[in-house]
Amino acid sequence: MSATHGAPWPWLDETVDVVVVGAGATGGLVARELGRAGCKVVLLEAGPHWQVERDFVSDELHMRKTAWRAKRLTAGADPPELGHNIAGTGVGGGTIHFTAVTPRFFSSDFHIRTADGVGEDWPIAYDDLVPYYERLEKEIPVSGPKEYPWGGFKGSYPYPEREPIAVTHQLFREGCERLGIRSTVAPLAILSAPYEGRPPCINRGFCAQGCLPNSKFSTLIHHISQAVEARVELRPGCMVNSILVDDDERVEGVTFLYDGTEYRQRAAIVVLCASAIETPRLLLMSMDAGHPQGLANRSGMVGKCFMLHSGHEVIARFPVEVLPYKGTPIMATTQEFYETPKDGSRKRGFTLHSHGSRPLGFLRPVVKASGAWGANLREIARDYNFFARITMVGEVLPQVNNSVTLTGEIDASGLPVPLITFSYGDNDHKVIEAGVAMAKRILEAAGGRVEFVAPDTSHMLGGCRMGKDPATSVTDAWGRTHDHPNLFIADTSLFVTSGASNPTLTAMALAWRTVDHLIDQMRSSGS
Template sequence: MTDTDILIIGSGMGGASLAAGLAPSGLRILILERGEYLADQPAARDPAAIFGRGHFRPTETWLTPEGDRFNPGNYAYVGGNSKFYGAVMMRYRAADFAPIRHLGGMTPGWPFDYATLAPWYARAEALYQVRGNYALDPTEPHHDAPYPFPPIPHEPAIADLARRLQAIGLHPAPLPLAVDLDRWLARAATPWDAFPDTTGGKLDAETAALAQALRHPNVRLETGVTVQRLVTEGDQISAVITDRGRFCAARVVLAAGAVMTAAILLRSADERHPTGLANRSDQLGRNFMNHNASAVLALSGRRNRSIYQKTLQINDWYLGDGQGGAPLGNVQLLGRVSAPILAAQTGMPGPLARLIASHAIDFYAMSEDLPNPESRVRVRGDDIVLDWRRSNWAAHLALVGKLKTALKRAGFPIVLSKAFDRRTPSHQCGTARMGNDPATSVTDSYGRCHDHPNLWICDASLLPTSAAVNPSLTIAALALRQADRIASEAA
């Protein structure tokens, strides 16, 4: 006997988008989320509370291979990490779906091309009400229709930056964003990047997709439920064991995030599956990727009075270094780094932080991390062990160098940079990659596990490559494509 037709574990970008896509089918859908709803509170717009005191930062710790504990900063709320995301909804470039030679090695490519996913990219942009204008970015792949809304306007300092970048031959373009700007600013005049969404100003997994799914009477959400393991009967998943009891469903979908999804499957090892479920290929937990990323601050004598700032990107070095060399990555603006944020992140004295913050424009440089089977997630008792083998670092250093040179030419005489480390989750992905060959992948191209016909995965675990763009839109597009597949099979 089943409790539901489809049981989705996790309400982040993958799980919530899948639920939204499946809701009109009439299938009974139950979503289990280990977190609770994120309530509005004064700390939600207090940078000192968020970045200094870590008010919202989870207490969960993981282990390095050497046994050192660290806080990974992964959030467990309804909506998952998207509650704190920068709301950037970028498509992978068309070239990202094919093998590419990077400075650090070759990427394997995807089991399908960009054109295959393009219709679901458009549906995901509609679901998340994306604001943008793809015409100004020469690397943007083909769109069949414009974005649902025009781009969020640049503030004066950013409009001036765009003109300066254009003057030196670059192609600054609007960031595609899932933000209702008026609603966001009505709560408080702050950036949205890394700030929690408690009033719906960001179109995140909860406020966009989950809210739409829950309008249907066949969709139900249970919060505060921690999934411990899955149980099999033959090749089928027969039950989901949680701290709130046992759940059964005709189809089970893991959407707990790249690390937690792998950990749940590894912890579900049994006599028939001693290395974990869905792991006949020995690829489960492997190929962990986490973007190479740095914060870059460009200083000048001009004051930056921006509030939100995060509206511009540069992809001139995305497909190559501009001199016939390998791809380097994407550059986009960070949310405005105010003095309290800068002081909290660097430890510098308040007066110096105020001086620098008032004259800086803040960038996020992001380069592709390549899949490596030795970069992986393991479990050790109740602990998660993350052995991230950073790759392609030379390309990232080259990207930061190109950006610094360009910014100095554009009128920013001082440019500072600082790399993010493993404590900052920079778009974790790849631990259950999709593919056509069961010997080298965990799922098929729709996210169904090769080893278990009623087990699906629907989160960043599926991504065969990290590319050098924010993964949220791609996760949502894959989820909507998976929803159509499941609904057609169940019809």
């Protein structure tokens, strides 16, 4: 207990080396690396500290509790669905419910302005991330094919690819084969063989509800355990509500709310890993007289160029039982249509994944696509076992008007409710059109009849993009904010473009690169 506060944290009255905000996919990794480097690290997490055996069950409805559930408002032509699909809470963040699909970004993702004349170039290149991709694939580890047909990485993955694949994925691969489209078993951070006491996957199917035998990598079971071993002080239930700045534009620490009371934690460095909504929201909430637009925001770019992936669902009926509940949800993929096609019909592209489903995961898109209800809906549900699904991950180009801003409303913690405004652009629609058309062709080639196409989105990205020019970006190429020399960002809000790969591996690689740089800087400055 702290002598002055009566709070349960030994370092509360000290100035620690680093405060990390958010214990999700990147925050856990950043904290572990800093802890191992000998730094005194406090890791603040707004949500609870999940215990796998106590808190996870095999039920779709119950496990929605792992969603970020504080109030958020949405607007725009395509107001996104947030909640469980997209935003996690608690220690482990989104990795508790992610499908663990872990492809890399393509080399071209980092310079689409130069290559395709759209979006922006990143201030870094694919090669900058390769060492971190390699380390991550080895340590989390990724099970995947011996040869990977697309992008800069040709294989092989450290762990063998997952097998067998369930019927949904078999049908997907057969459809691709008949059309001459290359497909593979997806690279997955789900074990095909034992690793450090974790067993191989038992095909329970509830990856999005929290893995139970710990076959799926999550930050909770991997990086957090290691961070705590490295003496990182993890504080769940602590919602950071402001960043403190001194007269020299250096940050001094943060304030946070715990059980309704505000506390202060001083730190030499602050690293934000709070997500593409909460990181910009925190910077905006930290506004004061000297920073009326919020912190790190002289460019006005905090909260701007927020992106999602288009994630349309295409569902087809088959004449044979598919039994979509069995096995890992996503097990096969094609990235054949990832980049700009030669015919110039669109810029950039999409990934397609075969995607199994439990009952709610099937029926919600059916309802959104068809509006079916009553006897009609009940009959569709009775054919549940005969449907297979493809989900796309479509690139969405950055637009300044897609944004995270603050509203005048107050949430249950007394903090300003964020507004997420999102509309697809013309090219985004072209990508969706092409992705849906290709998903239909694949399902039909496999012998299915496409009956439902539902719009959806996934993956929060952007909002504090990195860049070379302080006038048009929030951080430099290392994630250091242009305005505050000891304030860093290391989460998906840094993304300059969305790519069309599931982003978790890239986000972690980027964060690891930032923390490596940070440690080098600290060592060279002798602190």
